Amino acid sequence: MASEIVRRPRPKGGGAVPFQRLLWRFAWLRPLLLLAPPLAWFLLVYIASLVLLLITAFWSIDPFTTQIIQVWNTNNFRVIFTEPTYRTIIGRTVLMAALVTITDAVLAFPFAYFMARVATRRVQTILFALVLLPLWASYLARVYSWILILNHNGLLNWSLRSIGLPPADIGYTNTAMWVVFSYIWLPFMIIPVYAALERVPESLLEAAADLGARRWRAMRDIVLPLALPGVAAGSIFTFSLTLGDYITPILVGGAGSSFIGNVVYANVGIANNIPFAAALATVPVAIMAVYLLIAQRLGAFEAL
Amino acid sequence: MSSGVGGLTGWVRLGCLTAAALLAVTACGSNAPPTGSTQAPPPTAKMATPTSIGPGEGQLNLIAWEGYVDDSWVKQFTAASGCKVNAKYAGSSDEMVSLMKDGGGGQYDMVSASGDADLRLIYSGDVRPMNEKLIPDFANFQSYFKSPPYNTISGVHYGISLQWGPNTLLYNTKKFVNPPTSWNVLYDKTNTGLVTVPDNPIQIADAALYLMKTQPNLKITDPYELKQNQFDAAVKLLKDQRPLIKKYWALASDEISLFQNGDVTVGAAWPYQTIQLKAAGAPVADTIPSEGATGWGDTWMLGTKATHPNCAYLWTAYVSTPKVQATQALFFGETPVNTKACAEMETLQAGSCAQYHADAAGSYFDTIKFWKTPIAQCGDGSSSCIPYDQWVAAWTTIKG
Numbered sequence: 088m089a090s091e092i093v094r095r096p097r098p099k100g101g102g103a104v105p106f107q108r109l110l111w112r113f114a115w116l117r118p119l120l121l122l123a124p125p126l127a128w129f130l131l132v133y134i135a136s137l138v139l140l141l142i143t144a145f146w147s148i149d150p151f152t153t154q155i156i157q158v159w160n161t162n163n164f165r166v167i168f169t170e171p172t173y174r175t176i177i178g179r180t181v182l183m184a185a186l187v188t189i190t191d192a193v194l195a196f197p198f199a200y201f202m203a204r205v206a207t208r209r210v211q212t213i214l215f216a217l218v219l220l221p222l223w224a225s226y227l228a229r230v231y232s233w234i235l236i237l238n239h240n241g242l243l244n245w246s247l248r249s250i251g252l253p254p255a256d257i258g259y260t261n262t263a264m265w266v267v268f269s270y271i272w273l274p275f276m277i278i279p280v281y282a283a284l285e286r287v288p289e290s291l292l293e294a295a296a297d298l299g300a301r302r303w304r305a306m307r308d309i310v311l312p313l314a315l316p317g318v319a320a321g322s323i324f325t326f327s328l329t330l331g332d333y334i335t336p337i338l339v340g341g342a343g344s345s346f347i348g349n350v351v352y353a354n355v356g357i358a359n360n361i362p363f364a365a366a367l368a369t370v371p372v373a374i375m376a377v378y379l380l381i382a383q384r385l386g387a388f389e390a391l
Numbered sequence: 392m393s394s395g396v397g398g399l400t401g402w403v404r405l406g407c408l409t410a411a412a413l414l415a416v417t418a419c420g421s422n423a424p425p426t427g428s429t430q431a432p433p434p435t436a437k438m439a440t441p442t443s444i445g446p447g448e449g450q451l452n453l454i455a456w457e458g459y460v461d462d463s464w465v466k467q468f469t470a471a472s473g474c475k476v477n478a479k480y481a482g483s484s485d486e487m488v489s490l491m492k493d494g495g496g497g498q499y500d501m502v503s504a505s506g507d508a509d510l511r512l513i514y515s516g517d518v519r520p521m522n523e524k525l526i527p528d529f530a531n532f533q534s535y536f537k538s539p540p541y542n543t544i545s546g547v548h549y550g551i552s553l554q555w556g557p558n559t560l561l562y563n564t565k566k567f568v569n570p571p572t573s574w575n576v577l578y579d580k581t582n583t584g585l586v587t588v589p590d591n592p593i594q595i596a597d598a599a600l601y602l603m604k605t606q607p608n609l610k611i612t613d614p615y616e617l618k619q620n621q622f623d624a625a626v627k628l629l630k631d632q633r634p635l636i637k638k639y640w641a642l643a644s645d646e647i648s649l650f651q652n653g654d655v656t657v658g659a660a661w662p663y664q665t666i667q668l669k670a671a672g673a674p675v676a677d678t679i680p681s682e683g684a685t686g687w688g689d690t691w692m693l694g695t696k697a698t699h700p701n702c703a704y705l706w707t708a709y710v711s712t713p714k715v716q717a718t719q720a721l722f723f724g725e726t727p728v729n730t731k732a733c734a735e736m737e738t739l740q741a742g743s744c745a746q747y748h749a750d751a752a753g754s755y756f757d758t759i760k761f762w763k764t765p766i767a768q769c770g771d772g773s774s775s776c777i778p779y780d781q782w783v784a785a786w787t788t789i790k791g
Contacts, residue, residue: 342636
């Protein structure tokens, strides 16, 4: 019976039927074939590079010719954890990432709330476009425009002077970095918070009202807890993007504004000390691993 | 010849690595002679140089600073020599060093390296000696640039000097009615938040140069050859300077906008920034203070494995001619090493020869300490000087 089917002439695609039969007989083959290319990509490109990074971190270089010496040692990590400067830089980077995340969460929540639950459909569309509009402009262009605003003769000081106030002079300081980071990553917080708020069922709020809860009580006990996963999801973006940035510190930062990324960049580009750069690069990876664990507890992955 | 030398150093390095692995020594370079120590002559020191330039190979691959291989003088060279020029622009001295690894790998013929990269290239065996007699204009060079210590070792020229520039003190003439005469304005607390200096580890040498004059008891003789206590003093001076710094500038354009916007009033700069700022109408001037200054000198160096050596020699001879020297100097904002270029500069832009110090007397060069790679070997023969990788590490702690 089966051999007859194979012998029957077909217009095209000769091998299709046995192949389908194969898939039917071994049900596990289908997901395997489907997943093989992305899995191979993930293992080879993603995991392999991380493993290489980790291995390189335990090597060292010849100080003069900058050739890599493949001898295992933990010197790089010893320097990172004993030299106070690196601790300061790691601390500064993490603190800035946390500050930017909090600032963006505080700024994004009322905005996203208005967008999701108050604005009409038309206003909502306009606001959406406005939130996403800066993302169309180059990152560098937006950072440079902030330099023009914050520098000594910039828009900020000019405005302050024209209303009779002393100049702020926050250009090229950590404050300037905080302002610029908070601005640049704000859309990445607004969108997930908006998505979470839009999913809060109207019926819950009606039920709360029926049970006599006032507006603020409903906000505190229903809206905020349900929006928290969205905030946690947004914070993954704002936190990790700030943690890994090195361009804004170069352009907007002043003296004492180096980030982990800047030291990595200097060790690759100036010192050619790739093992040390690799060792330092594992620090944000470890920090993010811990952060993602916390975010997962807060339900961030359900909100994404 | 080139493969022989490359092969030899390869084996020596391998042996060094194996020995290090066996002994479980952490850093091979710190105690093994072939790559790390500078007591031995550079690996390519004995390579023979050509006695005449043969016909061009039709192609030349260069690693250069942006603006060093411009069509305005390259076209004529290609037409005359038949050598088609391919240039790869490098962003930093360190990028140049890594591109030239393994003698350019047969891929790159020449590199326009600055003094802070030269010794690294020479002692890694990545560049080979050049015969200065094949460069007709060599005789017209400022005598300092015939054999500067950053590209000539024991009389062997590992490249031919090209252009140079001093690192100057740039200041706002409205804030400094009396022109400053000392680098001390960069360390003076009254200028807190108004200073900018380059974001470059070689800046430690500028501090050492200042200490040479202000703290003679440290006995610093060469700002690039610092012993531990001298190095520590320079690093401390720079750490104390940090509160004064508005920004460590990375690009010349950064410093230009800092001065234009009034964020800073004084800083360390190149003549290029002064010229650009003055052209834009900013109230600035520059000076070489009484302590002297550091400076940079660029050199065309020939890769150990260069596959187009004839084109390389033709190119070096061509860019050493007064006309090309003057054109490049004005294009980039730097100073030619060929003394005959002064007249050419005047025809291109009146007053430019004096403006760029292209007519400087020999004594002028005593006031300038040209960049060279800090290495462990000191001028006195001992190996107790602080090498460059520690300069880089210290620079991170200075910037904070």
